[in-house]
Amino acid sequence: MQSNKTCPLVEQYLGYLVVIKGRSENTVKEYRMDLLMFFSFVIVSRSTPISDKIFVGVNLEFIKTISLNDMYTFIAHCQTELHAAAGTRARKIVSIRQFWKYLKTKAHLIDNNIAEELETPKLPKRIPKYLSLEESVRLLIQCEKSARDHSIITIFLNCALRLSELASLNIDQVDNEVISVVGKGNKERRIYLTPAAKKSIYTWIQIRRSLDVPTDALFISRNSNHDKAIQNVVKKYVVASGLDSKSISTHKLRHYVESQVMGSVTRKCYYLGLFHENTPHNTFYSHKDFSHLIKSPSSSHFGSPSGTKSGYAFSIAFRFISLSALA
Numbered sequence: 125m126q127s128n129k130t131c132p133l134v135e136q137y138l139g140y141l142v143v144i145k146g147r148s149e150n151t152v153k154e155y156r157m158d159l160l161m162f163f164s165f166v167i168v169s170r171s172t173p174i175s176d177k178i179f180v181g182v183n184l185e186f187i188k189t190i191s192l193n194d195m196y197t198f199i200a201h202c203q204t205e206l207h208a209a210a211g212t213r214a215r216k217i218v219s220i221r222q223f224w225k226y227l228k229t230k231a232h233l234i235d236n237n238i239a240e241e242l243e244t245p246k247l248p249k250r251i252p253k254y255l256s257l258e259e260s261v262r263l264l265i266q267c268e269k270s271a272r273d274h275s276i277i278t279i280f281l282n283c284a285l286r287l288s289e290l291a292s293l294n295i296d297q298v299d300n301e302v303i304s305v306v307g308k309g310n311k312e313r314r315i316y317l318t319p320a321a322k323k324s325i326y327t328w329i330q331i332r333r334s335l336d337v338p339t340d341a342l343f344i345s346r347n348s349n350h351d352k353a354i355q356n357v358v359k360k361y362v363v364a365s366g367l368d369s370k371s372i373s374t375h376k377l378r379h380y381v382e383s384q385v386m387g388s389v390t391r392k393c394y395y396l397g398l399f400h401e402n403t404p405h406n407t408f409y410s411h412k413d414f415s416h417l418i419k420s421p422s423s424s425h426f427g428s429p430s431g432t433k434s435g436y437a438f439s440i441a442f443r444f445i446s447l448s449a450l451a
Contacts, residue, residue: 158219280377
């Protein structure tokens with residue numbers, strides 16, 4: 125990237141995140157934006173003459189002149205002037221702290237990591253918004269006439285995929301009763317399909333394979349931006365269902381799974397499906413094969429009244445919503 129848009133040290137750090145840490149494109153983009161915004165703020169606050177090549181002077185000597193007070197002043201600016209939410213400010217703090225940590229522990233370019241003292245704001249705890257069962261049924265009814273759109277909505281409601289994960293699905297990632305998904309941090313996991321999801325996906329695949337298109341993508345569209353195309357599909361049917369398009373997004377559909385599962389499934393099994401990065405159980409369970417739990421919920425170990433209920437709860441957790449069952 126050219127020097128008038130970024131600086132070598134930042135790009136060196138971002139390269140480390142991609143190659144060594146396996147960070148996603150979106151994560152790297154956010155880190156770059158946060159760091160360059162911070163450096164730009166420091167330059168302006170010092171009344172330094174600004175040119176087209178504003179980041180040329182952001183070198184190691186410049187970074188060593190930055191103080192902890194500069195960092196707190198920047199975060200205060202984000203809150204008071206930019207009206208950034210607590211979550212956004214917390215992310216910027218993480219970006220700064222991780223960059224300074226890299227400079228000290230990996231690049232060995234600084235002796236003192238002042239960002240260690242930088243504290244994050246307290247984040248408000250809110251209950252996630254999600255669709256009710258009745259709203260989900262209305263949504264599925266609206267998209268019944270389109271096999272592709274029905275499959276998209278059904279996967280969101282049954283499999284807890286992120287938007288980026290669903291948009292990047294290829295046909296070869298669907299295998300019998302399982303889909304393989306590459307998520308955050310380039311981590312792969314397998315998700316067992318519910319009967320409703322399996323039926324909807326294979327109905328669409330039969331049509332998809334008959335189309336002569338130069339791509340292996342499971343869901344195709346005229347829009348080259350697959351994420352945006354899928355967002356438009358969801359919004360279209362949310363509006364048609366008479367639901368609030370401003371409050372219901374693709375991520376809210378993902379939350380539907382949480383609302384339906386948490387009452388009957390153990391937290392460990394639930395997080396296997398959603399695979400949240402900050403859940404310690406993910407590492408332990410992500411490589412396990414639970415197919416025997418799905419196929420045999422009444423097995424002696426997991427299904428008996430006297431035994432643990434986690435296996436049975438896991439098996440019923442992946443059988444959520446099917447229009448035929450609700451008819």
